[in-house]
Amino acid sequence: MAAAGAVGKRRRATNSTGLLGGGQRGTLLVTLDRDSPVPEMVGVYPTRGRPVPISSDASLLSLDPLSVLEPAWSNFTEAIGASGGPTLPVVSVLGSVAPGELTSLPGFEELLLLRRIRDEATSGRWTTVVVDCSGLGDPFALLRAPAALSQTIDRLWPRHRRLAAASERPVLARVSAAVDEVDRDCRDVIDLLSDPHTTAAHLVVDSGPRGERQLPRLAALAALTALPVRQVSGNDGTAAVVSAGFEAVAAAAAAGLGAVTTRIPAVDGPLDRVARLRRLGILVEPPSGAPVGTAAAVVDRVEGSGLQAVYEMRWHQPLPDPSALGLGRAGDDLLVTISGFRFPVRLPSVLRRCSVTGATWDDDELCVRFAPDPAVWPTRPTA
Structure with missing residues (x-):
């Protein structure tokens, strides 16, 4: 491919x-x-x-x-x-x-x-x-x-x-x-x-039951790692049996990443020269310029001010298994674990002075709440 x-x-x-x-x-x-x-x-x-x-x-x-x-x-x-x-x-x-x-x-x-x-x-x-x-x-x-x-x-x-x-x-x-x-x-x-202006990723899986099971996890990890996926492809040539539900799963995964879906049909004969590879008609989608997942995270102050403020960090994050979600903190990074895969998400400067107080997940959006840490939060000098 x-x-x-x-x-x-x-x-x-x-x-x-x-x-x-x-x-x-x-x-x-x-x-x-x-x-x-x-x-x-x-x-x-x-x-x-x-x-x-x-x-x-x-x-x-x-x-x-x-x-x-x-x-x-x-x-x-x-x-x-x-x-x-x-x-x-x-x-x-x-x-x-x-x-x-x-x-x-x-x-x-x-x-x-x-x-x-x-x-x-x-x-x-x-x-x-x-x-x-x-x-x-x-x-x-x-x-x-x-x-x-x-x-x-x-x-x-x-x-x-x-x-x-x-x-x-x-x-x-x-x-x-x-x-x-x-x-x-x-x-x-x-x-x-x-960088969505430079990189365009392509998820290619077989269009059988194995690929159908893989896609939700791959889409979730792409959002977590901010990988700008442009295309989700089902490869009929490597599927022993094409799954009837593959198209629906692929469409859902692609929609959440702002990508398109394609199917690559099986071909007769070996793919053993450039001319035969070209006959597959594979089109490489260019970068879209639109960030995905953690790269498109939104940070808002939702309550109070100063040490009483409450901040939220939200991004589109599919979760194949919500019970397997884990959150931690290491220095300036938020450690997010999804389906056994842990990734350090670099926090914006204002949240590096905060502690994590909770998180919610609803409709494929992960929302993490923060509160200022008095030990490192800047205070105004008194007269």
Whole structure:
């Protein structure tokens, strides 16, 4: 589906060109699966980390997570080691880990993959970048990684402490800068993924009973992670039996995200060349410019003022299982858990000085209530 979308026709955006711009540049298809069938399907030999042309206007970039991780980790540990003096214990431990010892540092590998995709998207070489996430166990785990890693960095070594340490102990300046760079990349990727002017996500599931069960959860996680979904597609070609109720479930999921629905019919014969992929007629919807889910959250003061004020934060949030909703707080983030998936939602500045007092959910809208925390709420000086 991703390959067919990359080599097929694309609808032009009418409201915004986003970061990728316009013009006659080509399309880049990115695969993240080491065993992806796409290179064989389009008849090319993949060169890891370098785009390879697959048609007159499309190229393929095959990313191997480990090959992206090792050189970046070497650069990071080199910056840490260049300080030449004592550092924080956790930083020293990280600096002692060799690239070859890494198998999976939580969130770091995923961030590097997304950063590599971001660099291609903002390079000016491509009109469209299509990312194939089908080889991943849970695509939303990939999308959550930058937010989770940024939160971990902030908890282990908050930015204000990093800046203070760098100013008081110049030997830590390079260490602080290296950590800051990782944190900036996290926030940059988060902004790119949730930017409705640049990103258009496509949920593709089989149109059988399994896809019908998956869609409500996927729609809920898309709203939670602010992923701007533009299209919900049912793939008849991978469904053993097409479900009679699939269209209704897909329409409900798409309506809540402001997306459209499509059905991809099964085809005879193998999809083993670009010409056959094009016959599928896959159209890649452009970004809409409309934020979804937590990116479209509304914050209002509904009662009182000062320390007696009550604030509400509301956004459209489907819940496949309302009893599995969980809320927590960690620093400047609201931790929301839906169907076993936890995501840190960054709070606006006024709510960072508040405590959560309760929450309600009705008609697919989640409303979280806050009250000012006297310990950190600013007060007016008395005369």
